Structure formats: C-alpha cells, structure tokens
Amino acid sequence: MEKIGNIVKVAGPLVVAKNMSGVKMYDVVFVSESRLMGEVIEIDGDLASIQVYEETGGIGVGEPVFPTNFPLTVELGPGLIESIYDGIQRPLDVIYKQEGDFISRGIQVPALDRQKKWDFTALVSEGQEVSEGDFLGYVNETSLVKHYIMVPPKLYGKVLKISSGSFTIEETIAVINDGKSDSDITMIQKWPVRIPRPYREKINPSIPLFTGQRVVDMFFPIAKGGTACVPGPFGSGKTVIQHQLAKWIDAEVIIYIGCGERGNEMTEVLLEFPELKDPKSGEPLMKRTVLIANTSNMPVAAREASVYTGITIAEYFRDMGYSVALMADSTSRWAEAMREISGRLEEMPGDEGYPAYLGARLASFYERAGCVKCLQKTDELEGAITVIGAVSPPGGDLSDPVVQATLRVVKVFWSLEARLAYARHFPAISWLNSYSLYNDNIKDFVIDNVREDYFDMQSEAMNLLEKESELEEIVRLVGIDSLSGQDRLVLLTAKMIREDFLHQNAYHEVDTYTAIDKQYKMIKTIIYFYNQAQYYLKMGADIEALENVSLSEKIARMKYIPNDETSRIDELEKEIDNEFNSLIKQ
Amino acid sequence: MLKEYRSITNISGPLMIVEEVEGVKYEELVEIKMDDGSSRNGRVLEVNNDKALIQVFEGTTGIDTEKTSVKFTGKGIHMYLSPDILGKIFNGLGRPKSAKDQILPEKSLDINGSPINPYSRDYPNEFIQTGISAIDGLNTLVRGQKLPIFTGSGLPHNRIAAQIARQSAVLGKEEEFAVVFVAMGITFEESQYFIDDFTKTGAINRSVLILNLADDPAIERIATPRVGLTCAEYLAFEKNMHVLIILTDMTNYCEALKEISAARKEVPGRRGYPGYMYTDLATIYERAGRIKGKKGSITQIPILTMPEDDKTHPIPDLTGYITEGQIILSRSFHKKKISPPIDVLPSLSRLKDKGIGKDKTREDHADLFNQLYAAYARGKEVQELAVILGEAALSDIDKIYFKFAEDFEAIYVSQGEYENRTIDQTLDLGWKLLSVFPRTELKRIRDEFLDKYLPLFKKESSDKKITVSGGEK
C-alpha cells in the first residue's frame, strides 16, 4: 500500500502534512482525495510543506497526502508544438474538451496525446553504436519543425532494433543495449523541470537574432543564445513587444509563457498565430510555437512552475540543434508567486518582502539560456536558447528588486517609458536608456553578413539622438530661434529617426515586420539626408527650406514600403540630391 | 447536525481563532451565533491542527470567548440564483436586502467561481458605442473588456459610468442586456445616484444591485465583488445576456484586504498592502470576457479612487497591470471645465485594435487615433514650452499644435452629459481638428485615407478657424 501523509495545516496555496518522512524535496504529491497536485518545498522532521498547484478551498486538516516519489517533470516528445499548456503542462485544449469553459480541480490529463500515430523515420541502423543526444530518427511534427528523437541523456550502447514506421509516442521505436541490459526507447522522454538538461559545452553568442523590430535590430540587438529584459510600467507595451518577437524573431521554435498575465492575451496568440505567416517559409507561425498559459487568475504555485516548464521544453528543442526563443511575460508575476509562497513559509523576507534567494533563482533561470554544443558527440551540432523576460515593476520604478536582480544577469535592456507610450510612440523603448551588450559579440558576423557599415549607421544615428536631447534642453530654456542652422538640422534629422525609423506600428500590415535589409536602407537614407543637408547648408541653403522639403514625406513613408520592394528606398538618395540642388539654384 | 463550538480563544481586529475544532476546511463559510440571538458570517482563512483562523465579515465587536458559538457549514460562500435576481437588491454577502428581494433559487454557486480556461475564451472584438468621443474615438471599449475608471475624490466618475451604462450600444444589434451594480463602501447618496439613473432609463428592471454601503461592515467587502461577478457569470454564460458590471469603489475593497492582512500580521508589501494583492485583484478582474460558443459576455467597469490622485499607488498600479486599459480622470481638466475630464494621454484601451476599423467602426479609425494622439501629445509639449518662453517664441508649426491641443480638449474631449455622439460624428470631428495641419505633418495616416478624407474637411477650415460643434444633443 501507498504510504500516506496527513494534512495538519492549510494556508492558501501552502499545505503542511505530517507523517511524511521519506519524502524528498521537490517531490510531487497529491493532496486530499480530490488529488490536487503539489510539490514539497520544505521538510522539517516528518512534516512537509507543500505548494499546491490548484486552489485549496475546501481542503482541511486530517485529509490524506499521497507521495509519488517523483519530482515535477515534463513530457517531451512529438505533440508539443502548437500545444497550449498550463503551468504544470496540462493541455488546456484537452481540459476544455473534457471539462468545459472553467478549470475545475484535480484534473489529470497527459501532456502529450497517447493515441496519435507519428511517422517515424529512422536515421541509424541496427548494430550502430549510439550515445546520449544522438538522433535515432525523426518525425515531421509540423511543416516547420522536424522533431528528432534523441537517445536520452546518460544512455550509451548499441542499437539492437530500430525501424521506421507509424508509432504512438509510447510504442518502442528502438532497443539499445548498454552492455548490461536492454532499454526500450519510445518517442517520449520525461525530465524534471528544475534540473537543466545537459549539453556538451557553452559557447559565446556571436550571431545576431533579428526580430524585424527596427529599434531592436538596429540599436539594441540581441544575440542568438542571449538574454534580454523588457521592464516597463503597465500599458507601456511589454506584451506587444513580446508578441512581436514571438511572431517575427528569426528562431526555429518559440516558447511563449504567459505567466500570471491576462487570459485574453493568450487567446489573442491562439487566434492570430495560425493566421500569420512565417516570413521565411510562408507557413503559419503557430507551427513553431508552444504556449504556456498560467494566467493571473489561475493558481499561484503553478505560476511559479510555469517558467521551469517552459525552459525545459526549450532545452529539449535546443538539444535537437534548434535556435529556440523563449518569452516570459511577466517574470515579475513569477517572482511574486515566489514571494507569496515564501511568506506562507514564514521565511525571512528580503527587499520588498521578496525572499532572499530571489536573485539566485532569477540568475539560474536566465543561465539556462545560451548557445551550446549539443550533447551528441557525433557532429558539431549547436543549439541555442534566447530568453526575453518582461518585468513589471510597481509604478514603473526601476529600483524594484526584480528589475535590479534581472539587470545583473541579462545583457540586453529594453527600457519602456510611460512618457513615450502616452505619446503613442511605439515601441516605447527608450533610445537613451536602453542598451545591448552584444554589439561586440556580433560585430564580425554583422560586418561579414549584413552590411559593413551597419555599426557606423548605428552610431551616427545614436549620436544624433543624443545631441537632440542636449539641444532640447537648450530649446526649453531659450527657444528654437537661438539655435544655429546646423543644430536645427540635428533636430530635424533626429525627429526623422524617431518618427520615421524607431516608431513602428505593430498593427500595420507592412510596418509590423521590417527585414534587416530594409531597416539598413531606411536608416542609411536618413543619414544620407543628414550628410547632404549639412553640405547644402554650408553651401548657403536655408534651414527653413530644408525643414520643408517635400521629400521628407517620402522618407516618412519608407516604413510602409513592402520588404520586397526596397529598391524604392534606393531611389530616395537621388531625389534628395535633386531637391537639395533645386534649393541652391533658387 | 453541524457541531457547535464555543471554543473561541482569541479575537483581534476582524479575526478570531476557534480551537479544538475538527474537520474544518479552508475557505469554508462559518455561522456565528451571538449571545443576543443575532448571527454573523465568517470565512476560514487558515486551519492549523485543531485551530481555525476566521475572518468575520460583520466585524468582531460584541463577540466574546464564552457565549458566542460557531458552526462550520462545510461549504464556501454561495450566491443563490435565478433569473429573478434582475430588479432585486442584495447585501454585500449576497443576501436579499428586504422581503421583496427574496427569490426562489434555481441554483447556487460558490462566489469564488473557477478560473476561465484561457483556451475557452473568445477574443472581445465587438465595438461598444458609448457616445463619448474620448472613449469611442481614442480608447474604444469592446464587449467583454475590463476597463476601469481611475478617478480622484470629487471627480465626476459616477456621471461618466452612468453615461456609459445609459448610452452603450452595439451597432446594429438589439440583444438582451443586464447591468450588475456592485457598491463597496460608497455613500448612500452615490449609490442612489445610480439607482435613480437606472430607474429613469428603465434599466432598473434589468439590473442586479449588490450594495455594501459606507456604513455596512467593511470586511464584508471582500465578498461583495465576488457576489456580483457570480451573478454576472450566471446571467452571461447561463442566460446568454450581455452584462455590464460596475464595481465601485475598488479602493474600499483593497482597504478591507489590507485590514485583514494587517490583522494577520503578514509581511506587508508596498505601502502596507499585502503582497498577494495582485493575485487577489486578478481573481476579480479576470472574471470578465467572452467564452467560445456562448452568446453572453461580461464587460467590467471598475471604478477606483486613486489615493492622493497618485497613479503609482498600489491600488491603481496593480489594477492597471491586470485590466485591459484604463480611463483616467484629471483634476486639472475638471478645474478647466473640460467635461468629462478624461485625461486622454495616459488613458488606454488595449482591446481597441481588434474592435475598430473597416466593418466595425470605419477604415480610417486606427490611423486617425494614432495621429490625434501624436498631435495632441506634441501640442501638450508645445504648451509647456510656451509657458516658459511665451507663445510668441513658438515656430509657426508649433503654434498650430498649440491651438490644436486647446481645441482638441474643448471640442473633442468635452461634451455634454446627455450628448450621445455616433462613431461617425466622433471620427469626423477628429478629421476636422486635424485638417488645420499641413498634410506632411499627418505621418501616421495612410495616403489613401488622406486622399479620401482630408479634402472633405480641409475646405471647411481653409479660413484657419475651426468651427465645429459636437454631435447633436
């Protein structure tokens, strides 16, 4: 008979049970006869504190607790892509079909479909020696993701049997003998979420991961395998930028975690992604996406777990050599879940009531991002996880402990400002406060593969924006008339950079995504305008006339030129010359 | 028979501890019998071995450790429901206010509800015309949205909420609607204002009123919004109605939450409010929306007063992080007699993008509001500049922005309390105001719309004066 504990205390999501000796930290247990799933988070003698992933209303002292002796794990295998899971990997679509519109308690549904047959194609033959991480074969999970079936970690040996064909995930597709015994291999692996999956070695990120978002790609780029955070007050555009990245980032698999945020935002993804086309392949974006939705009204403890569930799935696809991008919206809600549980455990509170281990937890989460050499020893296969976390500081105050702890570990900081959002300058990423520490890492790649003078354009444009903010101070004090023609030209160009380049409307069918080539041409045209105007100014052109040239409207409309018609942007340089010339002749 | 305990050992603030209990469940409803025969209600906040911590909704005044007895009912707090709740008044715990508010219940539901499965949600995208330009044109409300009003004491938030309730209509549709009005700690006068307005329009027969007024027990307010939302869910998802629920004042709700947290001696979060307030508020605000395959919907308009008009105070701040935008009222607008005093720049409707455009409002709507926002934001900056440098120092184009911002507030934002503008009137008004700019300034609007709409309005303003009246009364 199964060993049973007894509840002695219920306080919100925290339950304490006695008679629990033998249970291990982070083991999963089931609480009460309704079998609510929970996880042991503290052990004291034969007492165990359990965070329960479901609402605990109606649970009382004396009710049973059933240990499982297993930690919290996720199921990994074909069927992950296009799924929508809650924080503990229960498929919400299946729950909807079984239970209806509301989530009731104690539901247990397998994460992956047990009935579905997949066409498995073997890549190794019988008799071959294989080791952990090697590809045994693959299934075409969706039109965008070829799902490799790998030898599980820590397994080495000879393939005794393998065959292509149609299998469910629980059927044996291969048998491997490690010299001592035979292991039946199926297409499903289980992995404890709190333990990072192994890889061979980490490598430094050196390739940019373009996102189609101009302010990001040209000014504050992120590297493949890098980490970024987006802090900002409510309504400043964190979710929209996360959605934009999930749509357009140049990655092969997307994991989107809605952690303690709105239900409708997940619905939006579910409705939009199947309709939107991947710019490279033309396939629906949903075909590379996994959603984790633990919305704000769902149980708090499962919110804590959702981040780990997401990153473990990301690691699994990374192990196949894919570039995976993970968005977590919002890491603040995750931190708050930690704070709530910590408070119930009556731990010593740190800053703002957050537990003292907040920084360590955040750091070890972001540390699971990165570029790696995959586990398999046969090829030089590289995979990457890029992590982008939203942070929601109270009142938008960046001194918030979660923001500060995050900034200590991430390399890209996109700072959203309320002031910009109020003026509907989107994305409201501050060009003066944000930074990317990847510029050096990606330099060689960008110069060789994108454009030689990409960084020159970046620094010239940035210079103009910085000068603008200095000049604005002066204007505020003494008025525009006191400025020289050259200074007014700086203001004019900076305004172009802001309004015609940085400003990008996520809801405009063309503007929503700008290919890097078009981005470069846009910024180059504006810089060209500036350089030429400087020259003509010296030649005696009037600044007022320059401010009113008609081609500035054409510059403003560059963003609406489709990505495959950018030759129309090339023509603008000539028009600039012509119009400026006419100014001198007058 | 439920066992009666007389083992209260500790009373402090709104809380008490009962010892030597057996089989008590977390969150269950508790009946408290006072010495004088009257009864009160409580809820179990924590069970620890044989001790139960109980929150008393009506407060603990008069409770003693000897004569007061306690019964555990074995279930959570329930609301009794039938279609007859329409037109009835209930107290903050959902009990009929008087004999004529009694109903024959068809069913009862736990007021905590269950979370809506995000997969079962349908995206809110049906435009609600409120007849208020600052909302319809710039911060469009859609059916199933949760859009709070952030206000300050003494501002006319009630008038705006009542105007929305009165004028809201989905274009081209006549459907069953209901209003759930939830009062938490507001005055009798304030609540009567709504009741009178509903009575005038006849909406009262389609309304459920849940009233916890200023002199009602403060702790009861923890249950009040949940009672209202349980009614709303019942009407929307079981009776196919479009429900508008007004929750006022959420600040009083949060104060009750804070009081309990303090009594439990929990580690406080920001400014003394509990660390779990975000999650707690989310379990209220997320109970709005639409569900796949269901005809009804729940649109939420919570009202909250910002302490010291401070938007970064935890109550508005956490609310803004959960709701789908916010309508912010401004004291300085109110003083300037801009009415309704909707502070347009920090106000936001996040769901507007799916509710506007061709076939919903009009094709040019999105570009138009983007442009109005950009121009108004610039106009406000210019106005600030003018304060320092004087108007004369402004460049020519800045002078236009200056004037635009003034007109925008006076003509577009301001309108009568009974003025119900159609969406076309609102949009046209926007074009009229923008027509004072040279076309090159209107960068946020697509060429095709500029070509199509601008000439219609440009002529009228060629004399450089804007003479537009609002919509008709």
Ligand SMILES: Nc1ncnc2c1ncn2[C@@H]1O[C@H](COP(=O)(O)OP(=O)(O)OP(=O)(O)O)[C@@H](O)[C@H]1O
């Ligand atoms: N790139 C963009 N283009 C157009 N509109 C945008 C853009 N970014 C943000 N917005 C507007 O700002 C609104 C708020 O953005 P969003 O929901 O992303 O804020 P948030 O920072 O996630 O807020 P919260 O913290 O409350 O979740 C959106 O609904 C949209 O109207």
Ligand SMILES: [Mg+2]
């Ligand atoms: Mg968001």
